[in-house]
Amino acid sequence: xxxxxxxxxxxxxxxxxxxxxxxxxxxxxxxxxxxxxxxxxxxxxxxxxxxxxxxxxxxxxxxxxxxxxxxxxxxxxxxxxxxxxxxxxxxxxxxxxxxxxxxxxxxxxxxxxxxxxxxxxxxxxxxxxxxxxxxxxxxxxxxxxxxxxxxxxxxxxxxxxxxxxxxxxxxxxxxxxxxxxxxxxxxxxxxxxxxxxxxxxxxxxxxxxxxxxxxxxxxxxxxxxxxxxxxxxxxxxxxxxxxxxxxxxxxxxxxxxxxxxxxxxxxxxxxxxxxxxxxxxxxxxxxxxxxxxxxxxxxxxxxxxxxxxxxxxxxxxxxxxxxxxxxxxxxxxxxxxxxxxxxxxxxxxxxxxxxxxxxxxxxxxxxxxxxxxxxxxxxxxxxxxxxxxxxxxxxxxxxxxxxxxxxxxxxxxxxxxxxxxxxxxxxxxxxxxxxxxxxxxxxxxxxxxxxxxxxxxxxxxxxxxxxxxxxxxxxxxxxxxxxxxxxxxxxxxxxxxxxxxxxxxxxxxxxxxxxxxxxxxxxxxxxxxxxxxxxxxxxxxxxxxxxxxxxxxxxxxxxxxxxxxxxxxxxxxxxxxxxxxxxxxxxxxxxxxxxxxxxxxxxxxxxxxxxxxxxxxxx
DNA sequence: GCCGTTTTCGGCCCGACTGTTTTCAGTCG
Numbered sequence: 001x002x003x004x005x006x007x008x009x010x011x012x013x014x015x016x017x018x019x020x021x022x023x024x025x026x027x028x029x030x031x032x033x034x035x036x037x038x039x040x041x042x043x044x045x046x047x048x049x050x051x052x053x054x055x056x057x058x059x060x061x062x063x064x065x066x067x068x069x070x071x072x073x074x075x076x077x078x079x080x081x082x083x084x085x086x087x088x089x090x091x092x093x094x095x096x097x098x099x100x101x102x103x104x105x106x107x108x109x110x111x112x113x114x115x116x117x118x119x120x121x122x123x124x125x126x127x128x129x130x131x132x133x134x135x136x137x138x139x140x141x142x143x144x145x146x147x148x149x150x151x152x153x154x155x156x157x158x159x160x161x162x163x164x165x166x167x168x169x170x171x172x173x174x175x176x177x178x179x180x181x182x183x184x185x186x187x188x189x190x191x192x193x194x195x196x197x198x199x200x201x202x203x204x205x206x207x208x209x210x211x212x213x214x215x216x217x218x219x220x221x222x223x224x225x226x227x228x229x230x231x232x233x234x235x236x237x238x239x240x241x242x243x244x245x246x247x248x249x250x251x252x253x254x255x256x257x258x259x260x261x262x263x264x265x266x267x268x269x270x271x272x273x274x275x276x277x278x279x280x281x282x283x284x285x286x287x288x289x290x291x292x293x294x295x296x297x298x299x300x301x302x303x304x305x306x307x308x309x310x311x312x313x314x315x316x317x318x319x320x321x322x323x324x325x326x327x328x329x330x331x332x333x334x335x336x337x338x339x340x341x342x343x344x345x346x347x348x349x350x351x352x353x354x355x356x357x358x359x360x361x362x363x364x365x366x367x368x369x370x371x372x373x374x375x376x377x378x379x380x381x382x383x384x385x386x387x388x389x390x391x392x393x394x395x396x397x398x399x400x401x402x403x404x405x406x407x408x409x410x411x412x413x414x415x416x417x418x419x420x421x422x423x424x425x426x427x428x429x430x431x432x433x434x435x436x437x438x439x440x441x442x443x444x445x446x447x448x449x450x451x452x453x454x455x456x457x458x459x460x461x462x463x464x465x466x467x468x469x470x471x472x473x474x475x476x477x478x479x480x481x482x483x484x485x486x487x488x489x490x491x492x493x494x495x496x497x498x499x500x501x502x503x504x505x506x507x508x509x510x511x512x513x514x515x516x517x518x519x520x521x522x523x524x525x526x527x528x529x530x531x532x533x534x535x536x537x538x539x540x541x542x543x544x545x546x547x548x549x550x551x552x553x554x555x556x557x558x559x560x561x562x563x564x565x566x567x568x569x570x571x572x573x574x575x576x577x578x579x580x581x582x583x584x585x586x587x588x589x590x591x592x593x594x595x596x597x598x599x600x601x602x603x604x605x606x607x608x609x610x611x612x613x614x615x616x617x618x619x
Numbered sequence: 620g621c622c623g624t625t626t627t628c629g630g631c632c633c634g635a636c637t638g639t640t641t642t643c644a645g646t647c648g
Contacts, residue, residue, distance in 0.1 A: 018620095024620080025631095026620070026621085026630085026631055027620050027621090028620090029620085029621095029631085030620035030621055030622095030631095031620070033620090033621080034620085034621095064621095064622095065620095065621070065622095066621085067620060067621050067622080068620090068621095069620055069621085070620075070621085104646090104647085105637095105645095105646070105647090106646085107645060107646050107647085108645090108646095109644080109645060109646085110645075110646085140638080140639070140640090140644080140645085141639095142638065142639060144637080144638060144639085145637090145638065145639085148637090148638090192648090203648095205648085231635090231636055231637070232636090233635065233636050233637090234635090234636095235634095235635065235636090236635060236636070238636090238647095255648080257635090270633090270634095270648095271648080273648080275632090275648075278632070278633090278648095279631095279632060281632095282632045282633075283631090283632080285632095286632085287624065288624095291632095291633090292632085292633090293632085293633055293634065294633080294634070294635095295634095
């Protein structure tokens with residue numbers, strides 16, 4: 001994967017460099033698209049191009065957005081470890097100038113001007129310049145802009161990176177709940193990458209319809225979490241809020257858009273993204289003689305009257321404002337197109353009018369064909385079993401009985417008790433002796449309790465060399481074995497592959513738990529050869545876990561997609577340590593849906609009888 | 620640089636908001 005990451009960075013830099021040097025912006029965005037495509041690849045790009053050069057080029061150019069030029073550059077990198085054009089670029093543009101682009105409010109034009117006109121070649125240089133008040137009199141750099149830059153620099157120092165979904169979702173739900181109470185608010189929801197279930201988000205996007213936008217805006221800006229108002233317009237406001245202690249006190253941006261009720265669907269679609277999905281939909285609309293924007297889907301003729309004469313894309317070529325402008329703003333509100341939209345009120349209407357099936361938010365990503373949506377995509381209510389849970393015997397908060405009652409209350413037909421094994425000392429892992437007594441206790445409780453089946457199991461450590469932390473005769477006594485890596489999560493690719501393949505191939509193992517051991521946004525975890533791991537799991541019918549804990553989400557969406565394509569089944573578990581842990585399930589389901597996981601490929605959706613048959617095959 | 624249901628040239632999504640401007644450029648999503 002590291003080759004993919006280096007290539008992504010290079011293509012992103014090529015794109016930024018073209019813009020910084022004032023080159024063709026379409027050329028820049030096509031480089032940027034290559035970077036995104038590489039980011040979406042599951043496995044190493046080097047594996048994709050094995051074989052002769054002609055085959056390699058054909059495989060690469062088969063990817064959307066990668067043409068002959070990009071293919072040649074990718075091959076150049078794989079052969080030589082570098083790309084000549086990229087090195088030439090770095091000779092021309094100091095590396096610090098690229099960092100300027102990461103500051104909100106600074107785009108390519110601004111960075112270029114700071115660099116060329118003022119000699120600012122790094123974020124530190126910009127900070128020094130602002131501290132010295134040395135920017136007075138520079139064109140397009142007024143007092144407000146300078147203040148905003150100072151503010152942005154402070155913000156940057158404070159919040160590195162994106163916000164994990166486990167922090168963002170509860171905050172978004174709380175804000176929606178609060179604003180729903182404002183008089184006149186009819187609908188409010190979150191959109192953006194959070195609605196698509198991405199494991200980290202850059203900001204929150206809220207969408208609302210209301211009778212009196214002014215009231216809602218005032219309420220929004222006055223929320224106690226708001227630290228700073230970034231923008232406040234008629235249709236849109238942006239603020240910076242601070243999450244509570246549970247959210248790590250993290251600051252993040254929240255945008256609120258207010259739209260007419262009649263445009264709800266088109267706006268929700270638009271603000272949910274992804275950007276690439278929106279572009280696909282708009283291009284489709286254009287081909288069908290239509291126009292799609294956040295207010296609806298329109299007949300293009302009605303929206304675009306007589307401005308066809310010789311525009312070259314330059315901004316100055318817009319039709320001059322005249323009394324007969326077809327887009328009559330009528331004082332307030334969005335542009336009225338003078339014509340009823342073909343569809344706008346609900347998302348499903350827009351898809352239907354475009355001749356497409358409804359695409360669930362989780363599948364609106366680059367590279368996913370809107371016309372190919374699986375009909376039996378997994379849903380929250382499909383999950384009927386929790387197969388990875390801890391009690392007070394190791395590091396859980398609940399007794400066997402309490403955990404069983406909690407699972408039963410959630411409607412599960414089966415709960416597996418899988419406490420830690422001995423080498424997880426911090427988690428109070430069980431010795432073989434303790435495990436045997438614990439399993440007896442689970443079976444006694446199973447005999448007593450009604451309405452749920454309890455399985456006696458263990459989450460056994462996969463040791464760094466691939467051996468398991470219990471002997472086979474101990475494992476054979478259990479109803480279910482989840483084997484998970486917990487330590488040595490930085491070992492090399494080959495060692496990690498051997499370790500996980502050994503676990504997946506072990507005849508007594510049912511599930512490989514959180515296979516990579518990653519922690520979202522903090523720890524990359526193991527980076528095994530996924531092709532070999534998935535082949536081993538498929539071969540021995542071992543399930544791979546999608547751990548629903550939002551800190552983990554492991555396997556991640558791309559990996560689940562590839563695992564299922566390789567013939568694996570997936571175990572979707574919350575790794576419950578308390579009653580509240582069961583609330584993690586939606587995160588896992590969203591991730592599973594992003595992977596296109598069908599109900600039947602997830603063992604937690606199976607009937608009790610089918611699940612038990614499957615478990616017994618390894619006993 | 621990439622792409623094609625007006626395909627090998629000529630396009631390339633669309634609108635809101637800010638700040639610094641007197642009509643718009645730059646940035647963002």
